[in-house]
Amino acid sequence: MVSFLAEVGIQPVVVATGSSNAAFADAVKGATEGLVLEEVKVMDGVDFSEIEALAAEAGPDLMVGNSKGYRISRELGVPLIRVGFPIHDRFGGQRTLHTGYEGALSLYDILVNAVIAKKQEDSPIGYAYL
Numbered sequence: 001m002v003s004f005l006a007e008v009g010i011q012p013v014v015v016a017t018g019s020s021n022a023a024f025a026d027a028v029k030g031a032t033e034g035l036v037l038e039e040v041k042v043m044d045g046v047d048f049s050e051i052e053a054l055a056a057e058a059g060p061d062l063m064v065g066n067s068k069g070y071r072i073s074r075e076l077g078v079p080l081i082r083v084g085f086p087i088h089d090r091f092g093g094q095r096t097l098h099t100g101y102e103g104a105l106s107l108y109d110i111l112v113n114a115v116i117a118k119k120q121e122d123s124p125i126g127y128a129y130l
Helices: 002-007 024-032 048-058 067-076 100-122
Strands: 014-017 041-044 063-065 080-082
Touching: 002 024, 002 100, 014 048, 024 041, 041 048, 048 067, 063 067, 067 080, 080 100
Parallel strands: 014 041, 063 080
Antiparallel strands: none
């Protein structure tokens, strides 16, 4: 997921997981090498309160993760792109494709539309065209 996001021009600022994995940071570094402008904060073995603190400090434009990230995204005022497991607050979330050609296209559309929706919501007049 980090590789895909970096490849489409998104600058990951925080990449975190609750699992402890000694190879996680190296995998993220390898996936983003040559694609990011700033060093990515990578944390493994963290809980949601630690992720929230890191995200609040980094100031992301959006979040990518499962439904459990909704509270954090709401606190930060950024859209949550739901991927992974569990997705328990959207109908059909378990069937959403994120891999392969069709999944990548679908995920890209979801990302772009989330950014557009946020810009519209934050605009005092909104807008109707790209």
